[in-house]
Structures are given as C-alpha cells and as structure tokens.
Amino acid sequence: MIELKLGRIGMNMEEATIKAWHKAAGDSFRQGEPLYDIETEKVATEIAAPFDGKLLEIVANVDDSVDVGGVVCRVESVASPA
Amino acid sequence: MSPREITSEKLLQMYGRMFRIRQVEERLATVQAAGELPGPVHLYIGEEAIAVGVCAHLSDQDWICSTHRGHGHFLAKSDEIQKMVAEVYGRATGVCGGKGGSMHVADVSKGILGANGIVGGGIALAAGAALSAQTRGTRNVAVVFFGDGAANQGVLFEALNIAALWRLPLILVCENNGYSEFSPTASVTSGEIWNRATPFGVPGRPVDGNDVREVWAAAGEAIERARSGGGATLLEMRTYRLRGHVEAEKSFLSRSYRSDAEVEQRREREPLRLAMAALQGAGVTADAIAKVEEKERAAVRAAFEYAAESPWPAPGAAFEHMFA
Numbered sequence: 001m002i003e004l005k006l007g008r009i010g011m012n013m014e015e016a017t018i019k020a021w022h023k024a025a026g027d028s029f030r031q032g033e034p035l036y037d038i039e040t041e042k043v044a045t046e047i048a049a050p051f052d053g054k055l056l057e058i059v060a061n062v063d064d065s066v067d068v069g070g071v072v073c074r075v076e077s078v079a080s081p082a
Numbered sequence: 083m084s085p086r087e088i089t090s091e092k093l094l095q096m097y098g099r100m101f102r103i104r105q106v107e108e109r110l111a112t113v114q115a116a117g118e119l120p121g122p123v124h125l126y127i128g129e130e131a132i133a134v135g136v137c138a139h140l141s142d143q144d145w146i147c148s149t150h151r152g153h154g155h156f157l158a159k160s161d162e163i164q165k166m167v168a169e170v171y172g173r174a175t176g177v178c179g180g181k182g183g184s185m186h187v188a189d190v191s192k193g194i195l196g197a198n199g200i201v202g203g204g205i206a207l208a209a210g211a212a213l214s215a216q217t218r219g220t221r222n223v224a225v226v227f228f229g230d231g232a233a234n235q236g237v238l239f240e241a242l243n244i245a246a247l248w249r250l251p252l253i254l255v256c257e258n259n260g261y262s263e264f265s266p267t268a269s270v271t272s273g274e275i276w277n278r279a280t281p282f283g284v285p286g287r288p289v290d291g292n293d294v295r296e297v298w299a300a301a302g303e304a305i306e307r308a309r310s311g312g313g314a315t316l317l318e319m320r321t322y323r324l325r326g327h328v329e330a331e332k333s334f335l336s337r338s339y340r341s342d343a344e345v346e347q348r349r350e351r352e353p354l355r356l357a358m359a360a361l362q363g364a365g366v367t368a369d370a371i372a373k374v375e376e377k378e379r380a381a382v383r384a385a386f387e388y389a390a391e392s393p394w395p396a397p398g399a400a401f402e403h404m405f406a
Binding site for chain 1: 111112113114115116117118119120121122330333334
C-alpha cells in the first residue's frame, strides 16, 4: 500500500481543494492518467497517476482542503519495471 | 585528446554512471508525482553525458559549481547516492542535513561547491575557486556548469575577462539543452554561445553533448590545458532536455512550448542510447552491460529506501550552520 500525497506544484502553494475524482476505489489506473482535479489559489489542474496501479481508498473527498504533503488517497502499485 | 582514446573499460564505467543518474532521476520523477518531495525538482534526464564525461577527469581536489538542475553533476563527481537522494527528500541524513534540498546539493569534501538556484550563480564562484587553485600553486581546476539561459548573464563576460587576463584554470561548460526554461534558446540568445569566448582570446567550441565520448575528449583537452597553466576554455555542450524544465510544469503552463513529437524524435540520440551503441561497437558483451546496470539499479533502490526511511531534521537544526 502506498499513500499518494499532495505535491507542491507551485512555489507558493500551501494547500489545494479537491474538485473531482476520475477514479473510484477499486479502479485501476495507468501512469499519466488523470486521478483527480485540484484547485489552488493560482491554478485548477489535473493530477496524473505517478505509476500504474489500483486505487484502494480515497482519503480526501471532493471539496476537502488538503495541505501540501497531506494524504490524498491510498493505492497499490502494479509491478514497477525499475 | 580524441574520442578514440577511450578504452572500453572507461566507456563502460561512464555508461554505468550515466545509467545511475538516469535511475535516480526517473525515481525522483515518480516520487515527486506521488507528493513525497518537499520542493520542486529539475531533472537531468537526457543530459547525463555532460556531467559524466567532464567529471571523469576530475578529482576531489578539483572544484565544480552546478545549476538548479544539479543532481547529475553531484552524482557524476561523488559516489554518495544515499546522501544526495536523502537531501532531495529533505531528510536529516542528506548531504546538507536536509536543509538544502534539490537545488542546493553540495559537498565541499568532494569538491562540489553546490547546485545553485540562481541562474548563472556558479560562474563567478568557479572563477574564484580557479583563482584559489592557482594562488595555492596546485594543478587543480574549477569547472562551472551553466545553462543556455545563463549564457546571457553579464557575469559570464566578467568571468571570461578575468579568466583570460589571469589565465585561470577555469572550464566553462554551457549545457545548451535548447530551452531557457520555457523559451526556445534561439528566441532569447543571439549568435553562438561558444563564440562568446573568442573576443576574450579564450578558446571556445561546440561539442556534441549527447555523446559521452565527445564530451570526454573535449573536456579532457580543456582540463589538461588548464592544469598546465594554459588558462580557460568555454565548451558549449549541445544537448536536449527530455523532461520538463521543472516537474509538474504541465499543471501550471497554459500551453505547451514544444511538441511531444519533438521530444520523441530527440530521444533517438539520447546519451544512454548512444553510449550503449558505442559499447556494442567496442565489443562489450550484453552480459557485462547488464551486470553494471543491475548493480546500479540495486544501489539506487537502496538509496531511495534509505532516504524515505530517514528522519526529518530536528526543528532546532534550522538555527545551525547559519554563519560561517
């Protein structure tokens, strides 16, 4: 099990609001596929999956505010080649 | 020096180091996307031949100054993978105690004066290091890596002037990756970067920065001249950055500044691929190459485990190392 955390995508970003989920618990995803949308003070953007995997649990739901480094969801990775 | 002088052992050694850097950077891309890193990261993927081909000629007593894209330079000059990765993770076990992060990896004991968040910030520091080496009567040199964007900073011309006047053992290595952040280099930089040395009487030349053999040969010649009192050289390494300027850039750029097709096309001449072809041409067996790759993979995997498990710096550490 791997926790995906909210990354800092802008130098001054401290938090973001989850605007949408593109996957539900139990869904599989491929690297680069949109997982969820966020909105910060400056941008609204999609967050892509960092690797191939499966979504186990959504921790931050739509309209939840998450601090940078906060856990957004729990996933498992499918056979990483490296 | 000619690229033909490289032994197959040396080539395999340099390939291994380039492979190590690529492994570290690819893993950093993944953990950055997973939100594990406290700050922005600028990856060196596609430019590995430059750091490795240059640093192959340097000892711990020679200095390098690096850029915001500095992981490759650090890893080419130092064997301390764990300490560097832990630094990028911001952990207490990092080479700067976790307080420098990606853009400030430094290790003076290895001659690494540091990555630098200031564009062109390393150029004057390296000129000073070269002056120190000369004043102390050593045969050591200073190398500064800087980007094509930094070639437009006035400090480059100041450094060229003083390096020429005082015949400083300084090697100026411009990594021209085609884009100054998000601007095509040709749209912000006039003329040829290597040719900016000419008015100062400093030798300058363009080099195929994706071919580690060419980098090794050009750097070797420049470094040998500097060691024997012949002064500075400007090398313009022509390369291509295969990742973005900064990770996650697509999330804040309103439109893209280059096409995916362009990146794919440039991948055909990427440095690991060229080095692999050279190894095969030199008769190095697939087995020998695989053995090196496996060793590097394991070392990098261990470094990431070490970093992820390392403690954060103690809050009180924020007040240490503030004054020299």
